[in-house]
Amino acid sequence: MADIKFEGWLGHNPESANGKMEWGSFEPKKWTEDDIDIEISHCGICGSDIHVLRSGWFPTNYPCCVGHEIVGKAVRVGSNVKHVKIGDRVGVGAQARTCQQPDCPECSSGYPTYCARLMVNTYDCQFPNNEGKSYGGYANYNRTNQQFVVQIPEGLSSADAAPMLCGGVTVYSPLRRNGCGPGKTVGIVGVGGLGHFGVMFAKAMGADKVVGISRKNAKRDDVLKLGADEYIATDEDKDWEKTHKRSLDLIISTISSANMPLTKYLTLLKRGGEFVQVGAADGGAFPDVNIFTLLTSGAKISGSSTGAPWEIKEMLQLAADKKIKTWVEERPLKEANQAIIDMEEGKARYRYVLVNENFGKHDAATKL
Template identity: 40%
Template sequence: MFSSAQETKVSEDPTATFTGWAAVPNGNGILQKWSYHPRPLFEDEVEIEISHCGICGSDIHFTSEGWGPITRPAIPGHEIVGHVVARGEKAIHQIGDRVGVGCIVAACRDKLCDQCEKGEDQFCDQKSITFNAPYKDGRGGISEGGFADRIRVYSDYAFKIPKEILSAEAASFFCAGITTYTPLKRYKAGPNSRVGVIGIGGLGHLALQWARAMGCKEVVAISGRDNKKEEAFKLGATKFINTSDRQQLTDAAKSLDLCLCTNASKNNNWEDYLSLMGPLSHLVLLALPEEPITFKGTPMVAQDIAIVGSHLGNKADTVEMLEFAAKHNIRPWVEKRPFEDCNEACKDVHAGKPRYRIVLEMDAAQKNPHA
C-alpha cells in the first residue's frame, strides 16, 4: 500500500555507517558495540543525529530475551531525541530541527488501510516498529533503534519538540508518555473520574502527573510498598493504597472508575486490582507481562468491569501530548547516563532502581562524524 511516489532515493552511500549498542544472540543481555550500514535515505525521510535515548522496560524484555530468543545483532531503543542532519525534499522537517521518535517508524499511511484512514496508524498491519523489525514498504532493510549515534525514519514519525521541554526530559515522552496519556484521553479522564495508577515507576509517575493535570476528582497511587508514597503525592496523587495492607484494599473497594496498570510483575494479584474497580469501570493494561494473567471473572460480571489493553497512541495523540506536557509543566523524572554506560544502566532499569527513568546521553566527542 506504500505509494510509488515515495521511492525516490536521496542518499545511497554504501559506506554510510551508524554505530550503536546491540543485543546479540547468546549475549546474556549484554549489549555490544556494533555498526551497520543504514538503508538509503528516501525523499520523505530524515536522518537524525541522536543526542538522547530513554531506556524502557520493553528494551529490557527484548535484550534479556524475555520475549523470545535474539537471532541477530539488533540495536534497541525507542525513546529517541536528536536533531535532523539530512532530509529528503519531501520531508516535513528542516535541517537542525529538534525531533523525537517513538515506537513506530513507518506505516502504510494509505487510504485503503482502515486503520491509517481512521488516523490509528499504530494498528496498521504494514507498520514497522523502531528496532529489529523488517520494513514492509518495499524499500528493504530492518529497523535499528536509538541506542546509537544516528537513525533514519519517515519524517512524519519524527515529532518536533516544544522549546519548553529539555531533550533529556523529552525522550521518555515517546513511549512512557504516550503510553500513559492515550488511555486517559480515550476513557475521558477528568473532573468526574476517580483514576488509579498501579505501579509508581517509569510509566506510573507520568500517569499520575497526567491525571492531576486533567483535573481528575481523585488520583490514586497503588503500590505493594510504602517506599514511594511521599513521591507519589508530589507527582499528583490525592490518595495512596498499599496493596499489602488488606484493610486498605477493603476500604477502597469499588472506588475507581478508571485504572492504569503499569506494573508487569508476575506477582500481580489481579483479583485485588479488580476489587478496587467500581461499576462500569475500565482496568487498562499498559505493561507487557511475560507470564499469563489469571483471575476469576465474577467481579467483572458483577460490576460490568472492562479489562482492556492500550497500545501507544497515534501521531495526532503524540503531538497533542507534547503540547499538553509543555503547557502543564509535566516532566519525567530522569537520570542521565552516558551511552557508553548502557549496560550498567539497563541492569539498573531491570532491577527497578531508577526514580524514574534513565536516559542515555550522547557525549559530543562520541558522535559519528559520518555526513
C-alpha cells in the same frame, strides 16, 4: 552533507540484556525521500529494550540496537517530508512505519499503532520494499520513515521529552481515550517509569482524584510528590481492596507480572469502570480473573498500545504547557550497559536517559 557513520550499542544474543552489548557499526535502512536522519542527543531506556535484548517477547533478530525514545537534530530530510526541516529538534517513539493506506481501518482513523497490515517498530523490524532493518537509539544516528517523527516543542528539555515518546504516551493514550479529566477518579498500578507519568498526566488532565498503587510503602512519599491524592501499598495496607472498593472510574496498569492481584484490583472499579493493561510480561502472561467480579460490577478489561503521532504531539504540548518535569537521571551513552543493569534492578527513579557525549552536551529547553 558529509557521510555519517551509524554506530551504536548492539546486542548479539540474549546475554546482551545482562550488560553485554557491544559497540559497533550497523547498516541503516536504505535511504528514501520519505526518511529523516537524526543526530541523537538523548535516548530514554524503556523496559521494552531489555525484553527485546533477551528475546523475552519474541525471538530477536540479532544484531539489534535498541532504544525507542529518541530525541535529536534532523540532519538529513527527504524531499517528501514537509513537517520537518534540517536543524529541527525531533523525536521518535516506539514505531517507525505502518501501511499508511487510505483503506486501512486503523491508519485512516488516526490510530496507526494498531495497524494489522504492517507494523515496523523503531528497532528489530524489517521495512517494506527491501529497505532494510530498523535500528534504535542507543546510537549516534537514527534513520527512520517520517511517519512517526514529531517536533519537540519549545519549553520542554530533550531529557524530559525522550521518555515521554514511549513511556509517557503509553499511559497518556488510554487516559485520554477513557476521558480522564474533571469528574474522573483514576488509579495507576505500578509507579515506575510508566506509572510516574500516569500520575502526573492524570493530574495535569484534571482528574478529581489520582491514586498511586504499588506493592510497598517505599514509594509513598514520591508518589504524593508527583501529585497523587492517595496511595495504596497492596502488600502492607490491610484490606485495601475493601477500604477502597468501587472508588475508581479507571485503572491503568503499567506492571508486567502474571502474579498481580487482578481480581482485587477490579474490585476498586466503580460499576462500568475500566481496567487498562499496558505492561507486558515475557511470554505475554496474564493472571486469571474471577469472572463474577466482572459480572457483578460491569467492569471492563482492555489493553492499550503506545500512542499515535497526533497523541504524542498533543502530550508533549501538554507537558510543555503544564511544565511537567520528568523524574529522570541522565546517564552517558558510554554507560549504556551499566544503565540497563540498574534499570532491571529497579534503581531508576523513575527513568534513565542516555545522553550522547558528542551531541547532547549543549541541550537546552528550546531547539538544539
